[in-house]
Amino acid sequence: MIVKFWGVRGSIPVSGKEYLKYGGSTTCVEITTKNGETIIVDAGTGIRKLGIKLTSEKRKNINLIFTHAHWDHIMGFPFFKPLYAKETKIKMFGCPFAQGSVKNLFSETMHPPYFPVDFNDIKAKISYSKSCEREFLIDTVKIMPIPLSHPNSGLGYKFTEDGKSFVFLTDNELTYRHKGGLDFAGYVKFCRNADLLVHDAEFTGKEYKFTKTWGHSVFNDALRLALSASVKKFILWHHNQERTDTALDKIVGVCRKIIEKNGKSLNCSAAREGAEVKL
Ligand SMILES: [Zn+2]
Ligand SMILES: [Zn+2]
Numbered sequence: 097m098i099v100k101f102w103g104v105r106g107s108i109p110v111s112g113k114e115y116l117k118y119g120g121s122t123t124c125v126e127i128t129t130k131n132g133e134t135i136i137v138d139a140g141t142g143i144r145k146l147g148i149k150l151t152s153e154k155r156k157n158i159n160l161i162f163t164h165a166h167w168d169h170i171m172g173f174p175f176f177k178p179l180y181a182k183e184t185k186i187k188m189f190g191c192p193f194a195q196g197s198v199k200n201l202f203s204e205t206m207h208p209p210y211f212p213v214d215f216n217d218i219k220a221k222i223s224y225s226k227s228c229e230r231e232f233l234i235d236t237v238k239i240m241p242i243p244l245s246h247p248n249s250g251l252g253y254k255f256t257e258d259g260k261s262f263v264f265l266t267d268n269e270l271t272y273r274h275k276g277g278l279d280f281a282g283y284v285k286f287c288r289n290a291d292l293l294v295h296d297a298e299f300t301g302k303e304y305k306f307t308k309t310w311g312h313s314v315f316n317d318a319l320r321l322a323l324s325a326s327v328k329k330f331i332l333w334h335h336n337q338e339r340t341d342t343a344l345d346k347i348v349g350v351c352r353k354i355i356e357k358n359g360k361s362l363n364c365s366a367a368r369e370g371a372e373v374k375l
Contacts (some may be wrong), residue, residue, distance in 0.1 A: 097237060097257045097375050098128040099292065103142020104367035106267075106298050106312065106334035107168050117341035119369025121145070122168040123266055123334070125294075127255060133235035135159045137253065137264060139173040142369065147177035159234050161189045163266055164250030165201055174206050174213065184220035189232075199224055242286050244268045245277025246311040254286065260375040262292045263327070266334050269296075270317040272309055280321070287325035291375050294367060295321060297332035300347070319351050322362060329363040329373070 103109075103121030110120040122140030129135065134155060136143065139162070150158065158178060163169060178184040188198050199222075206215040225232075231240045237257045244250040245268055252265035263286065270280055278286075287293050297315035299307055304314045315332055322330035332351070335344060344366045351364045 097130065097255065097260065097262065098372055099262055099294075099375065100126040100128070100372040101142070101367050101369055102126060102146045103138075103140040103172070104333060104335055104369050105140075105168075106296070106336060108337050109141045109168075109171075110337050114340040114342070117368065118335060118339075118344055118366060121369055122171065123163075124172060125264065127237065127262070129235040129237050130257060131235055133157070133159070133237075135161065135234050135237065135255075137161050138163055138169040138266070139171075139176060140169050141172040141175075143172035144175040144177075147175070147179075151177045151181065156183050156185055158184065158186045159189070160186055161239070161253065162198060163244065163252065163264075164246065164248065166248070166250075166267065169267075170201070170205070173202065174211055179218045179220045182219040182221075186220050186222045187225060188222055189225050197224065242283075243276045243278060245270070245272065245274045247274055247309075249274070249276045252286075254290070257375070261290045262373075262375060263287050263290045263294070265293070265295045267296055267311055268313060269309070269311050270313045270321060274309075274311065280324075283321055284324045287321060287327055290325065290327045292329045292331065292373055293322050293325070293327040294331045294333045296334040297347075297366075298334045298336050303336075315347055315351065316354070319354060319364070322364070323355070323358060323360055327362070330365075331373075332364075332366040335366065 103124040121142035123138040124140045124142030125137040127135040203215040240254040241251045255262045295318040296313045297318040298312035
């Protein structure tokens with residue numbers, strides 16, 4: 097399986113010379129199965145560029161999974177080019193929406209006065225699957241959901257193919273238990289021995305004094321999870337809108353020092369728009 101990042105920023109897209117290295121688009125991850133099937137996780141603004149690529153490749157079948165319905169994870173959806181081609185078939189997995197089904201959510205937001213094109217005018221054929229509360233399969237990839245510790249709830253996922261696993265926990269607050277969320281030990285158990293862990297690391301300890309209960313983790317806590325679960329590769333995710341490239345490089349440096357101090361060999365980096373990991 098190949099994991100590619102199209103949007104790594106949290107909360108709001110950003111642009112400017114201080115964000116060129118890591119990128120400014122919000123959450124969107126593409127997973128390509130060994131048979132070449134496409135699974136997309138979240139429709140943040142990063143999905144726009146992915147849509148252009150999929151259209152140029154004449155890709156017709158697309159699977160779309162959501163973690164939750166906060167703006168930064170759905171705001172790119174109306175700009176996803178394959179929606180406007182009648183040949184496209186999209187299978188949407190939308191059960192984490194506490195606000196109702198994925199269909200209702202988009203028909204309410206992609207609608208005047210919020211947006212000029214009505215959801216009902218989309219040309220692609222969209223089918224909806226409700227079956228993602230328990231383990232499910234897309235092509236050769238087994239997908240195991242887990243509740244996030246986040247306001248308004250949400251789901252994280254473990255993707256496994258041929259014994260290799262990728263755990264994606266965006267928007268997860270490790271040191272405050274939101275309704276429906278797990279405790280730290282619960283997440284350690286879920287991430288145990290994963291080949292790749294991508295985890296929310298939005299805040300610094302100093303910032304967290306003011307942002308506790310907002311639904312995001314301090315990078316040190318995300319690293320503590322990666323070390324406790326003995327994952328092989330750890331990638332920091334959901335970069336704060338004010339986190340410049342220089343500041344992110346510094347955070348990665350701090351993480352690597354902590355890993356060294358612990359005598360561990362964990363591979364650690366910050367998610368970068370356009371980067372891919374082969375598992
Ligand atoms: Zn978010
Ligand atoms: Zn969120």
